[in-house]
Amino acid sequence: MEAQEVAHLKRAIATHIASTCLVDADEASIDHDHDLLTSGIIDSMGVMELVGFVEETFGIAVDDQDILPENFRSVSAIAQYVARKQAGGAGDAWQNEVANFVRFVGDSLDSNAIVLVANHGDDALLRFSSQTGWHFPRDKTGRYAGYNPTDDAEAIAQIEAQLAVGATHIAFPASEAWWLDHYAGLRARLESADGEVARSDGAVIFALMRQ
Numbered sequence: 001m002e003a004q005e006v007a008h009l010k011r012a013i014a015t016h017i018a019s020t021c022l023v024d025a026d027e028a029s030i031d032h033d034h035d036l037l038t039s040g041i042i043d044s045m046g047v048m049e050l051v052g053f054v055e056e057t058f059g060i061a062v063d064d065q066d067i068l069p070e071n072f073r074s075v076s077a078i079a080q081y082v083a084r085k086q087a088g089g090a091g092d093a094w095q096n097e098v099a100n101f102v103r104f105v106g107d108s109l110d111s112n113a114i115v116l117v118a119n120h121g122d123d124a125l126l127r128f129s130s131q132t133g134w135h136f137p138r139d140k141t142g143r144y145a146g147y148n149p150t151d152d153a154e155a156i157a158q159i160e161a162q163l164a165v166g167a168t169h170i171a172f173p174a175s176e177a178w179w180l181d182h183y184a185g186l187r188a189r190l191e192s193a194d195g196e197v198a199r200s201d202g203a204v205i206f207a208l209m210r211q
Contacts, residue, residue: 010079013079016053021042032074032075032076033075034074035121035144035146035147036074036075038073038146051072054081058086059086062085066081070120070124077120077122097174097175100201101125102124102129111131113131113132113168114168116138116159116169117133117134117171117172118172118173119173134167136158137158149183151185152183155179163210170206170208172204173203177202195207
């Protein structure tokens with residue numbers, strides 16, 4: 001699905017959340033990567049309401065096994081889930097993408113690697129056979145932080161913080177490759193100081209080293 005179509009999904013979802021869950025808010029005021037569940041904006045009943053909304057609005061069927069935090073944690077996560085379903089056979093396609101990414105990391109790095117994975121809270125992307133996977137960005141408890149860095153400086157600071165506690169690499173699945181365009185300063189830091197380790201089907205891994 002084209003980026004502009006995903007952006008349209010995000011606007012529609014954010015508008016719905018603003019009108020049903022928030023007071024005196026509009027679509028523009030909602031951070032698309034904000035963790036709706038952890039912050040309490042959406043509760044379990046709210047998730048079910050969202051399920052009904054996306055089914056009716058976007059013409060998809062949400063399977064019971066798809067009602068997971070990683071699919072409904074943020075506006076971005078919901079939009080990506082809808083996009084995958086609308087693509088047709090999206091469940092299988094996404095599972096294949098995850099499996100290929102996990103295999104790619106497993107084949108590219110030593111077993112003692114601790115790998116940051118840019119994502120929106122999908123634990124499946126961290127299930128390597130021997131390496132340790134961490135969400136990026138992540139909070140102090142190790143969970144997905146629920147938001148993306150505001151700028152290059154914050155992104156690099158988060159990298160440095162995770163490097164200090166043991167992270168050895170950072171990996172970007174193909175669906176998260178936009179990071180390297182959006183955070184140009186982060187990309188420059190990774191390419192100049194650390195170096196690309198491997199690349200496959202749009203996914204890329206960088207080593208992390210102190211500057």
